[in-house]
Amino acid sequence: MINPYLPxxxxxxxxxxxxxxxxxxxxxxxxxxxxxxxxxxxxxxxxAEISIAGVGEIPxxxxxxxxxxxxxxxxxxxxxxxxxxxxxMKVGDILGVRGPLGKSYPWDTMKGKNLLFIGGGxxxxxxxxxxxxxxxxxxxxxYGTIDVVYGSRSPGMLLYLDELKEWEARDDIxxxxxxxRTDDPNWKYNIGFVPPIAEEKAPKSEGNTYAIxxxxxxMIKFTLPVLEKLGYDHDHIILSLENRMKCGIGVCxxxxxxxxLVCKDGPVFTLAExxxxxxxF
Amino acid sequence: MRILxxxxxxxxxxxxxxxxxxxxxxxVKEGNNVSKFRExxxxxxxxxxxxxxxxSPKSVVFPQSEVMxxxxxxxxxxxxxxxxxxxxxxxxxxxxxxxxxxxxxxNIVKMNFDTPDYRDPYWCDAYEACTFIxxxxxxxxxxxxxxxxxxGPFDISGLDVLLIDAGEYxxxxxxxxxxxxxxxxxxxxxxxxxxxxxxxxxxxxEAKKKIVSTVAFENxxxxxxxxxxxxxxxxxxxxxxxxxxxxTYVCPTCWCFDIQDESDRKKGRRMKNWDSCMFxxxxxxxxxxxxxxxxxxxxxxxxxxxxxxxxSKYDKGILCVGCGRCVTSCPVNIDIREVCKQMNNS
Ligand SMILES: Cc1cc2nc3c(=O)[nH]c(=O)nc-3n(C[C@H](O)[C@H](O)[C@H](O)COP(=O)(O)OP(=O)(O)OC[C@H]3O[C@@H](n4cnc5c(N)ncnc54)[C@H](O)[C@@H]3O)c2cc1C
Ligand code: SF4
Ligand code: SF4
Ligand code: FES
Numbered sequence: 001m002i003n004p005y006l007p008x009x010x011x012x013x014x015x016x017x018x019x020x021x022x023x024x025x026x027x028x029x030x031x032x033x034x035x036x037x038x039x040x041x042x043x044x045x046x047x048a049e050i051s052i053a054g055v056g057e058i059p060x061x062x063x064x065x066x067x068x069x070x071x072x073x074x075x076x077x078x079x080x081x082x083x084x085x086x087x088x089m090k091v092g093d094i095l096g097v098r099g100p101l102g103k104s105y106p107w108d109t110m111k112g113k114n115l116l117f118i119g120g121g122x123x124x125x126x127x128x129x130x131x132x133x134x135x136x137x138x139x140x141x142x143y144g145t146i147d148v149v150y151g152s153r154s155p156g157m158l159l160y161l162d163e164l165k166e167w168e169a170r171d172d173i174x175x176x177x178x179x180x181r182t183d184d185p186n187w188k189y190n191i192g193f194v195p196p197i198a199e200e201k202a203p204k205s206e207g208n209t210y211a212i213x214x215x216x217x218x219m220i221k222f223t224l225p226v227l228e229k230l231g232y233d234h235d236h237i238i239l240s241l242e243n244r245m246k247c248g249i250g251v252c253x254x255x256x257x258x259x260x261l262v263c264k265d266g267p268v269f270t271l272a273e274x275x276x277x278x279x280x281f
Numbered sequence: 282m283r284i285l286x287x288x289x290x291x292x293x294x295x296x297x298x299x300x301x302x303x304x305x306x307x308x309v310k311e312g313n314n315v316s317k318f319r320e321x322x323x324x325x326x327x328x329x330x331x332x333x334x335x336x337s338p339k340s341v342v343f344p345q346s347e348v349m350x351x352x353x354x355x356x357x358x359x360x361x362x363x364x365x366x367x368x369x370x371x372x373x374x375x376x377x378x379x380x381x382x383x384x385x386x387x388n389i390v391k392m393n394f395d396t397p398d399y400r401d402p403y404w405c406d407a408y409e410a411c412t413f414i415x416x417x418x419x420x421x422x423x424x425x426x427x428x429x430x431x432x433g434p435f436d437i438s439g440l441d442v443l444l445i446d447a448g449e450y451x452x453x454x455x456x457x458x459x460x461x462x463x464x465x466x467x468x469x470x471x472x473x474x475x476x477x478x479x480x481x482x483x484x485x486x487e488a489k490k491k492i493v494s495t496v497a498f499e500n501x502x503x504x505x506x507x508x509x510x511x512x513x514x515x516x517x518x519x520x521x522x523x524x525x526x527x528x529t530y531v532c533p534t535c536w537c538f539d540i541q542d543e544s545d546r547k548k549g550r551r552m553k554n555w556d557s558c559m560f561x562x563x564x565x566x567x568x569x570x571x572x573x574x575x576x577x578x579x580x581x582x583x584x585x586x587x588x589x590x591x592x593s594k595y596d597k598g599i600l601c602v603g604c605g606r607c608v609t610s611c612p613v614n615i616d617i618r619e620v621c622k623q624m625n626n627s
Binding site: 004005007051053056079093094095242243246247249250251253254257258278 | 578586591593
């Protein structure tokens with residue numbers, strides 16, 4: 001019988017410092033048993049519990065993409081006990097990963113539709129996973145236009161900067177990178193907060209576009225009215241919620257918002273669904 | 282259904298005999314007037330004088346603290362940082378004297394721990410190892426409202442065997458195959474005569490009649506979640522609450538838990554510990570933001586979960602069997618029946 005609490009052992013294969021203040025690092029993990037990688041078959045938007053013996057477990061969105069094989073990756077903000085401990089670990093160290101957990105973005109429903117991704121701060125991890133998935137030759141033609149509005153405090157705080165620049169150069173994705181402010185004279189992208197940049201650059205919805213929004217609460221708050229103005233219905237606006245979690249499998253009762261459990265029924269919800277539930281997140 | 286009769290003078294010997302095949306667990310009185318279910322030592326008998334134990338028997342399958350995994354953080358070990366499932370024995374155990382509503386609660390909680398997607402092996406393995414030998418409620422406590430929650434004093438829905446105390450003897454309804462195995466193991470085999478079966482029927486009627494406390498919750502199911510959530514009565518309901526969590530700890534249908542690592546130098550274990558939605562720490566984020574940051578929100582969560590969310594999620598009634606423990610134990614007399622009435626009627 002499978003024990004859903006038992007993590008797969010993984011080894012840290014690489015650590016990439018993502019932000020100038022070193023608060024964000026991407027950890028690449030390799031499964032000790034290759035068979036576990038097969039069992040860990042995921043879709044973009046899902047998350048996992050990262051488990052460090054003696055320290056604890058934390059839910060983290062999967063930043064690698066289903067089309068990337070041989071490893072899984074997570075970008076982690078140093079916040080409290082477990083994340084700080086992880087930030088001090090080294091390549092070669094062993095830890096555990098449990099998952100994949102939760103629902104992915106609704107890839108089947110979104111087939112044939114245009115997609116707008118809006119991300120802010122370090123909440124770009126599962127959006128990165130999504131974009132890499134979509135740009136893969138096997139998947140690109142299954143979806144319409146792709147627009148990405150992604151912003152951060154400063155250029156040095158943007159995640160995956162090299163990839164962002166690569167995507168900028170492509171003609172099958174429209175990138176709208178922005179920073180709150182910068183004194184870099186060579187900055188060739190946008191300057192300004194995410195919501196106004198989205199209002200200016202994002203495509204209008206004619207009912208055939210889905211908006212996927214991930215970011216700090218304040219960004220989401222000001223982005224939703226912009227999307228309404230652009231004609232997005234509430235069931236075409238997709239959010240990924242966060243709550244404190246433990247089990248990650250809908251059993252421990254911790255992450256509930258009304259009758260939904262964020263870990264199992266989410267973390268991906270449409271705005272229409274969120275409107276019908278207590279805002280306890 | 283097979284109905285047997287056990288002379289009380291034969292009870293102890295049978296119980297003792299069944300120990301060859303079962304570990305016995307039953308109600309006992311402990312210090313501070315607290316009664317609970319625990320494993321019975323050799324020669325120790327379940328205390329049938331206790332009507333409703335202070336603590337529910339949920340701990341039999343869901344201990345307050347339980348080891349999920351063990352691990353070592355010793356880098357010299359090949360298993361360094363790898364979680365190991367501890368050796369546990371799930372040998373057969375008979376829960377002697379569980380009350381029908383508490384056994385019914387097991388069935389409800391099973392919906393949480395045994396789902397089509399995930400199976401909690403700790404809860405499920407312990408549950409499957411149990412044979413539930415119930416004891417009918419013949420003298421209900423005043424805040425027992427079990428008849429209106431879908432169970433009742435003689436309810437067999439969660440039981441393998443039901444014992445009815447008929448004075449000189451027990452009447453024994455053998456409900457399941459598991460139950461019949463235990464009865465055989467104990468050597469009880471005297472069929473009840475027609476007269477005793479009549480006694481059983483009349484006792485059942487009597488017991489049901491004695492339960493006068495009720496709740497109604499059908500209207501709650503029809504109301505919109507957010508309408509109930511935004512009602513003004515939550516303020517007055519929650520006002521006296523101390524957020525002590527007692528109501529959730531004594532409750533047979535509360536299942537929330539925490540996962541915590543404990544270590545002593547290089548050896549450690551991952552624990553599953555009871556938790557409570559009444560505690561602010563239950564939901565607080567690392568950022569300091571707490572989505573249920575007021576007492577009102579936490580009290581509302583408990584009652585909304587029990588009386589609304591569970592109903593609309595499963596359409597199988599409320600997350601409460603009417604044992605009355607939370608009513609009896611609450612230091613400030615918050616009464617779920619009153620809350621249910623407000624939610625249902627206003
Ligand atoms: C679905 C989901 C995806 C996430 N994705 C990412 C990500 O990609 N990158 C990232 O850096 N962070 C992410 N987070 C937030 C991350 O889980 C928390 O920052 C982390 O749990 C903090 O743990 P800590 O031990 O460092 O903090 P402490 O405050 O010391 O945490 C103690 C315990 O509290 C719990 N906890 C506290 N805050 C949170 C919270 N906000 N969310 C969940 N559990 C919490 C955890 O169980 C943790 O073990 C995500 C959260 C969720 C729910
Ligand atoms: S027992 Fe009473 S006071 Fe304590 S948390 Fe429950 S309702 Fe509040
Ligand atoms: S809510 Fe109260 S009455 Fe209902 S099952 Fe729990 S402790 Fe018993
Ligand atoms: S984290 Fe346990 S139910 Fe969601």
